[in-house]
Amino acid sequence: MAFGTIKNVRKVFPVRPGSGGKEPVVALDDASFTFEKGELVALLGPSGCGKTTLLRIVAGLISKTSGSVMIGGREINEPLGDYGFVFQAPSLMPWRSVIDNVLFPMEILKRSDKAARVRAGELLELVGLSAFHQARPHQLSGGMQQRVALCRALIHQPNLLLMDEPFGALDELTRLEMNDLLLRIRKETGASVLFVTHSIAEAVYLADKVIVFSRRPARVSTEISVSLPYPRSQATRFTPAFTQAERTASEALGIVPHVEGAA
Numbered sequence: 001m002a003f004g005t006i007k008n009v010r011k012v013f014p015v016r017p018g019s020g021g022k023e024p025v026v027a028l029d030d031a032s033f034t035f036e037k038g039e040l041v042a043l044l045g046p047s048g049c050g051k052t053t054l055l056r057i058v059a060g061l062i063s064k065t066s067g068s069v070m071i072g073g074r075e076i077n078e079p080l081g082d083y084g085f086v087f088q089a090p091s092l093m094p095w096r097s098v099i100d101n102v103l104f105p106m107e108i109l110k111r112s113d114k115a116a117r118v119r120a121g122e123l124l125e126l127v128g129l130s131a132f133h134q135a136r137p138h139q140l141s142g143g144m145q146q147r148v149a150l151c152r153a154l155i156h157q158p159n160l161l162l163m164d165e166p167f168g169a170l171d172e173l174t175r176l177e178m179n180d181l182l183l184r185i186r187k188e189t190g191a192s193v194l195f196v197t198h199s200i201a202e203a204v205y206l207a208d209k210v211i212v213f214s215r216r217p218a219r220v221s222t223e224i225s226v227s228l229p230y231p232r233s234q235a236t237r238f239t240p241a242f243t244q245a246e247r248t249a250s251e252a253l254g255i256v257p258h259v260e261g262a263a
């Protein structure tokens with residue numbers, strides 16, 4: 001059985017009284033795909049097609065209207081805690097030091113012991129922030145803050161990392177560095193990753209599999225298996241296989257017409 005199974009998930013947001021909306025919003029319509037333990041799946045699709053909604057359903061943060069979500073053999077109907085969530089904004093607590101931000105989830109889980117502190121140190125080393133344990137968020141660049149947010153998402157050793165356009169606000173060079181960092185982290189932790197992005201190149205570079213959604217209400221329009229070898233490096237972006245995968249994703253999004261055998 002797959003580690004994660006999203007099956008026929010539908011989400012309708014009802015009209016909220018006083019919101020001015022006239023029709024319920026069908027955010028997801030029949031979204032289905034599976035993923036394995038340790039697999040990195042990129043979710044790609046037009047703005048507003050329901051990608052964030054799907055991540056929140058997988059996390060158990062919001063309910064689905066119908067369908068099922070199974071993660072690690074358990075049906076998800078409420079937050080089960082075995083996931084880390086990384087958002088586009090790092091949203092660190094400005095009054096806390098870097099290490100105390102990383103340790104925050106462990107305080108909530110009442111597991112903020114010496115072992116947690118050691119693990120926080122290891123994670124900060126992994127992301128190259130060993131020298132910044134006591135720094136405050138405002139003393140860090142945007143990329144550094146997002147590294148701290150990554151450590152915070154991983155501190156309780158989740159099996160699943162949910163990432164919602166985590167590098168979308170970063171400059172191009174920092175984003176490329178963060179892509180490589182994420183591939184390293186995935187390898188070291190063995191966590192599965194669901195990664196929402198608007199960038200076709202980022203999706204192809206990171207993913208084992210790209211799920212392309214149609215316009216809202218989202219359905220899975222295409223599933224692309226990315227067969228680029230590991231380890232991937234920035235040079236991978238200049239290979240014919242990379243261009244081919246980008247083209248396939250672009251065709252699935254309707255950005256370029258499908259041409260048989262084109263690369």
Ligand SMILES: Nc1ncnc2c1ncn2[C@@H]1O[C@H](COP(=O)(O)OP(=O)(O)OP(=O)(O)O)[C@@H](O)[C@H]1O
Nearest residue numbers: 013025026027046047048049050051052053054216
């Ligand atoms: N709480 C809510 N109440 C009502 N409608 C909502 C709610 N959350 C999301 N929606 C609607 O559901 C649709 C999908 O939103 P969602 O944020 O999941 O899309 P997205 O694909 O992540 O978009 P983007 O790529 O622009 O971030 C949108 O039309 C949005 O307005």
